[in-house]
Amino acid sequence: MLLYTFKRLAYIAVILAVMSVLIFWATQVMPGDVAQMIVGQFATDEQIRAVRGRLGLDDPVHVQYLRWAAALLRGDLGVSMMMDRPIGPLIEDAILRSAVLAGVSIVLVAAIGIFLGVYSAVRKGTAADHAVSIGTYFFISVPEFFWAIIVILLFAGYLGWFPATGYAPMSDGFGTWLQHLVLPVATLVSGLVAHVSRLTRSSMIETMQSQYVIAARAKGLPEALVIRRHALRNALVPTITVLAIDVGMLMGGIVVVETVFSYPGLGRLLIFSIEQKDIPMVQAGILTVTAVYAMANLAADLLYAFFNPRIRYGNAVAR
Amino acid sequence: MSVPVLAVSGLSVAYPAALGWLHALEDVSFEVGAGRALGIVGESGSGKSTTALAVLGLLAPEARIERGEALFQGASLFSLPDAERRALRGNRISIVFQDPFGSLNPAIPVGRQIAEPLVLHKGLPEVEAAEEVRRLLAEVGIANPQEIALAYPHQLSGGMKQRALIATALACKPDLLVLDEPTTALDVTIEAQILDLLEQLRRDRGLSMLYITHNLGVVSRICDDVCVLYAGRVVETGSAESLLRRPRHPYTKGLLASLPRVRERKHRLAPIPGRFPDLSAPPPGCIFHPRCHFAIERCASETQVLAAGVRCWRAEELADAAWQAPAETVPDARNTPDTSARALVEVSRLSKTFQLGGLFDGMRLDFSGGFPLKFEAPRVQAVDGVSLSVAPGEVLGLVGESGCGKSTLGRMLIGLIEPSGGSIGIDGGTPRQSARSAQIIFQNPDSSLNPRKTVEAIVGRPLALHGLASGDKLRERVVELLETVRLSSAYLQRYPHQLSGGEKQRVGIARALATSPKFIVCDEVVSALDVSVQAYVLNVLADLRDRLSVAYLFISHDLSVIAHIADRVAVMYRGAIVEEGPVDAVLRPPWHPYTEALLSAIPDLERGAGVQRIRLRGDAVEQGAQGRGCRFQHRCPRKLGAICETETPPVVRAGPGHTIACHIPIEAKAA
Known part of the structure; x- marks a missing residue:
């Protein structure tokens, strides 16, 4: 298991290295001259040259990359051009706020999705099953930004239950903090639940027909125990994979939701820095997103191994 | 006489079908006496598994028990409430299913799964249950119960x-053990081990068994009584010995005549013609009459009843009549292969190594020396230096x-x-160059025919691909090919799902014949088929060999099928051929x-015929990488000693064209 984790970490290191090259290259071909952006439209050639020299922009691209990458490895993410502050703390704050949003969302997606999936699998073909299907299909069909607007209009505008936008730190009180989270989380969760519930349903139905479930019934186990002990654990294996993919989709969703709800997280920071052509910030932000995604996949694989002893114990044959 | 453990009477079960109900079981009655073993024999679709599920109360919810009664130790099973039914299951009635690979939950340690009924029905605390599990594992012949339980x-x-x-x-000491094809998914040597175990358990525990199988040889080894099912009806019942020796119902006679036997080689088998009836609209009269040689007009109108253990009103009259090979099978003279001519297929020192997984799968830590992180993809030597040859028109059986x-x-x-x-x-060429003269027929006809193509398209494809025929000629040739495998032109526009298993396999044969090959690899072509259908396909293949002089490499795990069709046999073990020679010499x-x-593992109808019963230890797959010495040393019951562990056995000539790779001297083996 330790070796397995180690292998996966090695994979992630390779992925991040490759991604760093791609990110650096992509930001290089972005239109506009960085030095020009910094010194402003009316600067003299001399000023621009000075800035270019200071930032090392005249060096060959690979030298610039290596300098950037070396700094990264030392934990130095660079300095934001627009805000003129170190990127590290900026991103850290944003990540923490986004992590709250994403974490609460993915937990809810998993809990609601798995519950609905198992519920409709066990009641396959009944009215309840159809109702769940139609409901989840409806939510998955509506795009997030549209949902966000509807939700704001209804719950913030018309009903006035929750604040429409913004973020409140925990120090303002738990209630206030939670109130600001409800609408963005609801928007993020609504679309993703269907992925999990549909997949859990079909994998649960398949598992319920498997030979070992029939064998469990033949032992005389009551149906509730057959489902809980024998079916559920095996049926959840594919669900874990989908949850990891959903973490990726959640990142995309967060950019939209944070923008609509003016939530000061990583997504909004990224959009802002792209608009402002704050290249070091964009690079650091995207690399962070990549790392988070890779780690989510690692977590999924480890969970997968937990549910699937074949990975945990290799193929060692007991004599 | 004491109350039977299980008495089923007049049981009828139906499943909903596209049009009305499919009557899977109709008026089925049987009894399992205390301490006795009843075998329920039938081909696929005969309703034998439905019978088992009905007894256990595990029928699919859509199934309907229309009539009948099942008494377990005198008490009615079907009228019990669900909870009481459940309390019997796994406790006083338990079952072993066909598929050991799917019947265990992959996510739970084996010991805990065995303990479940003990905890549930006997209320044993976990610790005591674990102890009982180890005792049970030892009883079923597992050498290291402690380790296996975990x-x-x-x-x-x-x-x-x-x-x-x-x-x-066995955990809760059941009164009735139901076994649903418990050895069908296993290799023949492992099957023999399991059958030994079942025999021993019967002796030690006085178990009553309901043994469901398609294999008549297994029945003759395990069972006291037999009940033959056909299309959901009991056609014949009686003691195993008399039923297998003197079958009375035409269907039982047909089944026995379809069986290839190792020691009784016939030129052609006598299969049962026709197709299995559609149970949602069964034929009037006797259900078997459309396929029965002995059927006369009256059979088509009169429903048969089970009288004196047989459901055929002509049973007395036909008592001495044997099942005949259908007229269309012409037992013409066997075409002797031309062994003097140049070999058609010549294989020399052929090897294949598979690498498992990618680079990262082979990554491991090793501190024995050098850089501790090593990349060594695991390898499997699937075929290891095999040499063989096949003469034109010859059938080489490959068994393993x-x-x-x-x-x-x-x-x-x-x-x-x-x-x-x-x-x-x-x-005279490489396999690529000789693509037209070498073809293959696969094991599973369900997955080797494209479900979206008609029979005409499937059989015509190789013709068009190799430019052998086109337009009207193409269809003519396809019809001709279908006729070779005894299918009429009515099949041209059918899709695979409209064909029975045997018909599908014949389409597969017709496709392989399209390019007029000289050599066909038959890869387990009959193992997925029922006995009566298998006999038919074997006859078709034998006809082709004799009429077209096609040579086969006939691959099978079933030595009786190989013995029936092959001229020479090669016995393969872990990638190498350990014995090769003419069929009669190898047997x-x-x-x-x-x-x-x-040979001794084949559950045979003729008990104690010549072969001394020897058993192999363990499984072929269990042992580690191929090291030094003989590859069979770990399981060999006749291992000599150190020489088998250190030296590769020599290939010794045991007779004309007969070779054996073994250290034991020929003279000692002949004794």
């Missing part, structure tokens, strides 16, 4: 899984257990797998210990 199912071989499942079924490399070898011969070493010559001593074990 293992996960994927760490066990098929035979050990089935032993663990038998232990689960699953995983021995026989399919890999067959596929290399027609160029589907690239060899890692050695050479193949087919009809008689002297033989390789592995061949001897294979």
